[in-house]
Amino acid sequence: MISALNRTEALIRELAPLDRRIADAMRAVPRHLFVPPVALASLDGEDARVIDREADPEDWWDAVYADIPVITQLDDGATDIRTASGNSTSSCSAPGIVARFLELLDPEPGTRVLEIGTGTGWTAALLCHLAGETNVTSVEVDPVVAEQAAKNLSEAGFQPHLIVGDGAQGCPARGPFDRVHVTCGIRTVPYTWIEQARPGAVLVAPYSPRFKTDFQLRLVVTPSGVAHGRFPDLASYMMMRSQRSVPGRQPGETENKHHLTTRIDPRTITCAPAGADLAIGAITGLTAHDSDEPDEDGECHRIWVSDPRDPDAWAVAIWRPDSDEYQVFQVGDRPVWEEVTDAYFRWVGWGEPDYDRFGMTVSPEGQCVWLDRPEHPVPGLSFTGDSSAQ
Ligand SMILES: C[S@@+](CC[C@H](N)C(=O)[O-])C[C@H]1O[C@@H](n2cnc3c(N)ncnc32)[C@H](O)[C@@H]1O
Numbered sequence: 001m002i003s004a005l006n007r008t009e010a011l012i013r014e015l016a017p018l019d020r021r022i023a024d025a026m027r028a029v030p031r032h033l034f035v036p037p038v039a040l041a042s043l044d045g046e047d048a049r050v051i052d053r054e055a056d057p058e059d060w061w062d063a064v065y066a067d068i069p070v071i072t073q074l075d076d077g078a079t080d081i082r083t084a085s086g087n088s089t090s091s092c093s094a095p096g097i098v099a100r101f102l103e104l105l106d107p108e109p110g111t112r113v114l115e116i117g118t119g120t121g122w123t124a125a126l127l128c129h130l131a132g133e134t135n136v137t138s139v140e141v142d143p144v145v146a147e148q149a150a151k152n153l154s155e156a157g158f159q160p161h162l163i164v165g166d167g168a169q170g171c172p173a174r175g176p177f178d179r180v181h182v183t184c185g186i187r188t189v190p191y192t193w194i195e196q197a198r199p200g201a202v203l204v205a206p207y208s209p210r211f212k213t214d215f216q217l218r219l220v221v222t223p224s225g226v227a228h229g230r231f232p233d234l235a236s237y238m239m240m241r242s243q244r245s246v247p248g249r250q251p252g253e254t255e256n257k258h259h260l261t262t263r264i265d266p267r268t269i270t271c272a273p274a275g276a277d278l279a280i281g282a283i284t285g286l287t288a289h290d291s292d293e294p295d296e297d298g299e300c301h302r303i304w305v306s307d308p309r310d311p312d313a314w315a316v317a318i319w320r321p322d323s324d325e326y327q328v329f330q331v332g333d334r335p336v337w338e339e340v341t342d343a344y345f346r347w348v349g350w351g352e353p354d355y356d357r358f359g360m361t362v363s364p365e366g367q368c369v370w371l372d373r374p375e376h377p378v379p380g381l382s383f384t385g386d387s388s389a390q
Contacts, residue, residue, distance in 0.1 A: 170193050176197060275357065286305050
């Protein structure tokens with residue numbers, strides 16, 4: 001059996017180049033202390049399957065020291081993990097993305113850190129090593145997950161300040177914070193986090209508009225209480241509970257449905273790069289996902305677009321071979337497919353900027369995504385202005 005030490009070194013080599021301090025933190029905080037004996041992982045890129053430390057120790061250790069997330073909870077705890085089917089709602093995030101977020105956060109010894117989404121406690125422990133345990137506050141919404149995290153952290157020798165509750169509230173009593181590290185996906189940045197942060201503080205989060213692609217977000221808080229930042233890379237995380245999408249109404253449950261057609265090949269949107277996804281998500285507030293699975297009529301490519309807050313606003317556009325026009329099935333009156341294609345062509349008109357040209361500003365009035373600089377906001381749901389990118 002390979003030792004945990006050797007496995008950690010192999011993982012650190014795999015993640016290279018890696019900030020020396022983050023590598024040292026990973027050496028000091030072995031990941032296996034935070035992974036339960038039975039969990040779910042996907043070692044081969046296929047669907048996640050059960051890893052069981054007792055039944056197949058080698059498989060469990062391989063998964064724990066691979067650069068993959070280990071899922072520790074399904075359906076907020078309502079579904080037994082051994083069924084391996086359901087929505088993943090808590091995990092020990094993949095080491096590679098944990099490291100990239102910590103590099104962006106850049107905690108120093110003595111910096112006060114607020115983490116949102118304690119999960120297994122692994123990131124909280126890494127933060128304790130980097131910033132000092134008395135400076136770390138971590139909030140977890142799920143009491144069962146929080147209890148296990150507290151146990152994991154204590155057994156690993158760390159005592160950060162742990163809170164069970166809605167992370168959107170932050171923790172004013174422990175602020176002001178120098179760093180805010182969000183480890184669940186958000187489409188809206190709660191202003192409380194900016195309010196509880198010191199000028200110059202850095203906030204990192206998985207920005208998850210869920211229009212095909214999700215992003216890393218890094219914001220810096222200014223003395224006026226407004227935060228600005230950019231999207232350095234891509235990142236996909238489980239959504240914060242209060243910001244999850246509502247499930248769309250099934251066609252059998254509503255009379256309000258429409259059969260339409262479009263001249264725009266649905267693959268134009270599906271194959272568009274991440275910059276288009278960011279722009280369309282910001283302009284429309286809609287989410288999207290796609291599939292190549294054939295249906296009862298044969299070969300097809302489908303893209304679903306939906307309003308994450310409204311079960312009666314979604315559509316699916318379907319590409320089939322040898323078609324000049326494509327079917328769009330829409331539930332509700334909101335013309336979501338048209339909004340998406342309009343937003344796409346706006347992005348084309350801006351010169352098809354990639355995601356690294358966009359940024360975000362968060363103020364007490366809300367948030368807006370901008371192109372190139374904060375004075376050039378993307379005309380979205382949360383912002384309208386004369387000088388916007390039209
Ligand atoms: C990807 S996991 C976090 C991984 C964790 N940081 C680790 O190192 O293992 C996301 C966590 O966010 C939690 N979460 C979701 N919504 C939350 C909220 N409103 N406040 C606090 N935690 C939340 C979930 O219960 C889940 O445990």
